[in-house]
Amino acid sequence: MTAPFRTSAFGAGVVPFHVLVIGGGIGGLCLAQGLKQAGVSVAVYERDRTPTDRLQGYRVHISPAGSRALHACLPPQLFELFDRTCGKPGRAFRFMTEDMRVLLALESELMAEQQADPIAKHRAVSRITLRHVLLSGLDDVVHLGKTFTRYEERGDGRIVAHFEDGSTAEGDILVAADGGGSRVRRQFLPHAERIDTGVVGIAGKVFFDDASRARLAPALLDGLTLVAAKGGLGLFAAMQDFDGTALDGIGADAAAPGTGNLFDNARGYLMWALSGKRARLGLDGGAEKLGSSALAATAARAMAGWAKGFRDLVDLSDPTTISCLPIRTSLPVAPWPTGRITLIGDAIHSMTPYRGIGANIALRDALCLRDALVAAQRNEMPLLDAIAGYEAAMRDYGFKAVRNSLQAMQQTTAQGPIAMVLSRSAFRLINHVPPLKRRMARGMGEE
Numbered sequence: 001m002t003a004p005f006r007t008s009a010f011g012a013g014v015v016p017f018h019v020l021v022i023g024g025g026i027g028g029l030c031l032a033q034g035l036k037q038a039g040v041s042v043a044v045y046e047r048d049r050t051p052t053d054r055l056q057g058y059r060v061h062i063s064p065a066g067s068r069a070l071h072a073c074l075p076p077q078l079f080e081l082f083d084r085t086c087g088k089p090g091r092a093f094r095f096m097t098e099d100m101r102v103l104l105a106l107e108s109e110l111m112a113e114q115q116a117d118p119i120a121k122h123r124a125v126s127r128i129t130l131r132h133v134l135l136s137g138l139d140d141v142v143h144l145g146k147t148f149t150r151y152e153e154r155g156d157g158r159i160v161a162h163f164e165d166g167s168t169a170e171g172d173i174l175v176a177a178d179g180g181g182s183r184v185r186r187q188f189l190p191h192a193e194r195i196d197t198g199v200v201g202i203a204g205k206v207f208f209d210d211a212s213r214a215r216l217a218p219a220l221l222d223g224l225t226l227v228a229a230k231g232g233l234g235l236f237a238a239m240q241d242f243d244g245t246a247l248d249g250i251g252a253d254a255a256a257p258g259t260g261n262l263f264d265n266a267r268g269y270l271m272w273a274l275s276g277k278r279a280r281l282g283l284d285g286g287a288e289k290l291g292s293s294a295l296a297a298t299a300a301r302a303m304a305g306w307a308k309g310f311r312d313l314v315d316l317s318d319p320t321t322i323s324c325l326p327i328r329t330s331l332p333v334a335p336w337p338t339g340r341i342t343l344i345g346d347a348i349h350s351m352t353p354y355r356g357i358g359a360n361i362a363l364r365d366a367l368c369l370r371d372a373l374v375a376a377q378r379n380e381m382p383l384l385d386a387i388a389g390y391e392a393a394m395r396d397y398g399f400k401a402v403r404n405s406l407q408a409m410q411q412t413t414a415q416g417p418i419a420m421v422l423s424r425s426a427f428r429l430i431n432h433v434p435p436l437k438r439r440m441a442r443g444m445g446e447e
Contacts, residue, residue, distance in 0.1 A: 020171035027345035027362030028177030029134035034073030034370035045146040059240040064120035066360035069367040082133045087124040087240045090223030098229035100307035103427035182347035192333045199327040203273040204317035217309030233276040234412035241268040272313045292322040332399045338388040349398035354408035
């Protein structure tokens with residue numbers, strides 16, 4: 001149990017406080033790094049027993065906003081390590097049809113402009129590598145094997161977190177960073193809903209070697225590709241190319257025995273994800289329980305009329321990397337009375353992956369809350385006012401991102417023939433008007 005910190009009435013006097021963070025994902029660890037750098041006492045409680053218990057095997061896009069948050073919260077040497085373990089930057093961002101015709105292409109100079117700022121630029125990093133970076137230097141902060149069950153608020157203002165192993169931890173502020181299935185949220189905001197959208201994604205990895213590079217379509221090997229296809233299907237494909245060299249023991253992790261190659265972080269690869277409504281894919285029930293061969297067959301069947309370059313993605317994938325993901329989203333929550341319990345990331349505003357911004361919004365939360373708590377500890381504002389300011393801003397940009405992500409999913413999976421013609425015409429128009437292309441490139445990934 002963490003040693004208690006004495007506190008006075010919130011907002012009166014400079015008194016150290018202790019922050020309990022429930023959940024050691026991207027947002028929770030970034031917050032912990034930021035608080036530690038600022039001298040705010042913090043402890044993270046993570047249900048995983050080891051840092052590799054809950055591996056997530058795919059790349060994650062870090063936007064300029066996410067990069068700024070990491071730069072602000074990480075010590076300089078860790079941000080440099082993060083930067084050096086990212087994949088090679090893509091040279092193109094393309095919107096294509098299922099027969100591989102280009103609707104809109106952001107290439108060469110436009111993409112280079114987005115990479116000019118050494119801090120605020122687009123990056124692609126392995127989730128495994130990013131988590132290792134965020135855990136670095138937090139041995140005295142992160143407590144593993146702690147599955148949260150409930151909290152209680154004591155009469156003296158302290159908060160006690162309870163865990164499955166019977167242990168407890170006391171603090172002055174409790175932050176829910178425990179993901180979409182947040183147990184903290186269920187107790188704190190039981191009316192906050194997270195729903196199944198009825199859409200699922202099938203994803204896989206094609207590892208790079210001479211043979212696979214020779215067979216993969218060249219257009220897929222230099223950046224990111226998005227397809228909104230007829231029949232309400234969507235495809236995302238992106239490379240994660242790096243030299244496989246570990247830095248300071250981080251990165252280049254071969255798959256652990258028995259886990260399959262999904263968690264192989266030592267080789268470059270092209271990842272793809274095909275999505276659509278369950279009924280459209282013939283996965284009305286139990287899709288999450290299907291084996292990789294059945295999922296591959298489903299994806300191949302759905303893309304039967306597509307260009308060979310897209311169909312090859314399924315054929316070339318390592319079978320052990322093919323998995324299924326049900327897509328869920330949070331519903332907006334009305335403002336709640338501000339207290340000493342608050343939330344970040346998917347614990348409050350879980351969103352679909354259709355705009356690729358979920359991790360970046362969690363990082364923005366971490367920075368915003370870090371700034372609020374640091375201001376309170378420095379007596380620049382009362383603690384509850386600081387938390388209220390964070391929550392008001394977070395609800396605004398967070399649920400805007402939820403809406404935008406849901407709208408992008410709906411546009412892809414529920415688009416009728418007329419709407420598809422109009423959207424494809426809009427992409428072609430932008431592709432032929434340089435100022436519109438430049439404006440679109442500058443706005444990518446910023447929420």
